[in-house]
Amino acid sequence: MLRQRGLPQMPRQYSPQVRRQVIELARAGTKxxxxxxxxxxxxxxxxxxxxxxxxxxxxxxxxxxGQQLELAAARRRIRQLETELxxxxxxxxxxxxxxxxxxxxxx
Numbered sequence: 001m002l003r004q005r006g007l008p009q010m011p012r013q014y015s016p017q018v019r020r021q022v023i024e025l026a027r028a029g030t031k032x033x034x035x036x037x038x039x040x041x042x043x044x045x046x047x048x049x050x051x052x053x054x055x056x057x058x059x060x061x062x063x064x065x066g067q068q069l070e071l072a073a074a075r076r077r078i079r080q081l082e083t084e085l086x087x088x089x090x091x092x093x094x095x096x097x098x099x100x101x102x103x104x105x106x107x
Contacts (some may be wrong), residue, residue, distance in 0.1 A: 014041070022046055023053050 022035055026046060036043045053063040062070070 012041070014039075014045075019049055023049055026050055027053075 017107065022039055023040075026032060027036055027050075032043050033047045035041075035046050051060065051062075052065060054060040056064050073089075
């Protein structure tokens, strides 16, 4: 893969099947260095997957994959709600500056 100078390389996405296969081979005794070379990935990727697998199996402390996915979804929802709130505040600000009462107040 060609890499331009000065530009950071984007992380590569691997299919769940590749991840499962690499983890199974590593647990069966294949060396991480060999797996990284065979699947053209960094050793850090393999070690990270193995660490997460131990967490998911309850063999190590940390957030499980399911918990991490749930947390990511919650953070996305929070960002969305914060954006909606900012828009609502801006609209309210515009209405008040134009002398229009919120919610059609007529008194």
